[in-house]
Amino acid sequence: MTGGAVPIVTGGVSRAGALEAVARRLSSSGVEEARFDARTLLLAAAGIGPTELVLNPDAPLGEDAARLLSAYAARRAGREPVSRILATRGFWTLDLQVAPLVLDPRADTETLVELSLSLLSGRRHEPLRLLDLGSGSGAIICALLSELPQAYGVAVDLSPAACALTQANLAQCGHAHRASVVRGRWADAIGSRFDLVVSNPPYIKSEDIGGLDPEVRLHDPALALDGGADGLECYREIIGSLGRIVVPGGLGLVEAGAGQAQSIRVLFAGAGLGVVATARDAGGHERAVAARLDA
Ligand SMILES: C[S@@+](CC[C@H](N)C(=O)[O-])C[C@H]1O[C@@H](n2cnc3c(N)ncnc32)[C@H](O)[C@@H]1O
Known part of the structure; x- marks a missing residue:
């Protein structure tokens, strides 16, 4: 006031x-x-x-x-969201910090966590290597590490504010000793392979950003929203790198914007990965797409 x-x-x-x-x-x-x-x-x-x-x-x-x-x-x-006013957001089973200049994680993204865990269900106690591209608040990597007690995570984001918040949330959740945060552009700095690469990239068409609700348009950073002219630019880059950074037989998972799942299937196929599962969110949209690299 x-x-x-x-x-x-x-x-x-x-x-x-x-x-x-x-x-x-x-x-x-x-x-x-x-x-x-x-x-x-x-x-x-x-x-x-x-x-x-x-x-x-x-x-x-x-x-x-x-x-x-x-x-x-x-x-x-x-029209500031409640989570930003109170600087906290419940995600999965966790209470996460929320900060200016970093995307406020959404419940829809839990679909991606759920699908990842169901595909890894027989391997929960293995020392899996996880990579989260575009980690934002760290919501996805924190949730995965909380369910996979022997796993090690790497989180990448281009935004310094997002890297700092990912680090803070990893520490708050007690996972900082099992994770590294790297500031960089998608997989550019990644020189090894992972059992699971997960990403919720920006996927809103540039021309649609002006029409979003004020809670999103005025408070989430453009870097976290803008997926380019057709909304698919970040998927092209991320999925195009999976052949180099996923272990043979490993998984790549992305969150899909409403109506984007079919285009994402095509991108996975072009990168040599076969789609093995999709999952719908509470609103019925195909929200998560998972693909496997040939063994
Ligand atoms: C939709 S947000 C997802 C954040 C978080 N993973 C979540 O699900 O709540 C996308 C994230 O990608 C990051 N990002 C955008 N362009 C990037 C790039 N070229 N390289 C790495 N990260 C990028 C943004 O800073 C943002 O944190």
């Missing part, structure tokens, strides 16, 4: 009253899940859990919580 702005709630109002006031304000600003977001922000500002809110809705919010909640609500009304 900027100095002099009228606070959205004051300390004398009840928790339930504050919830209503914030939900109304967010709804009038075009926030889709206004009540859900208002509740998340209220719980964080008041430092209470959901049970306490249900049991004591009439308790006064208090001055400190009201100031904090007003500031949070003003930011959310300006």
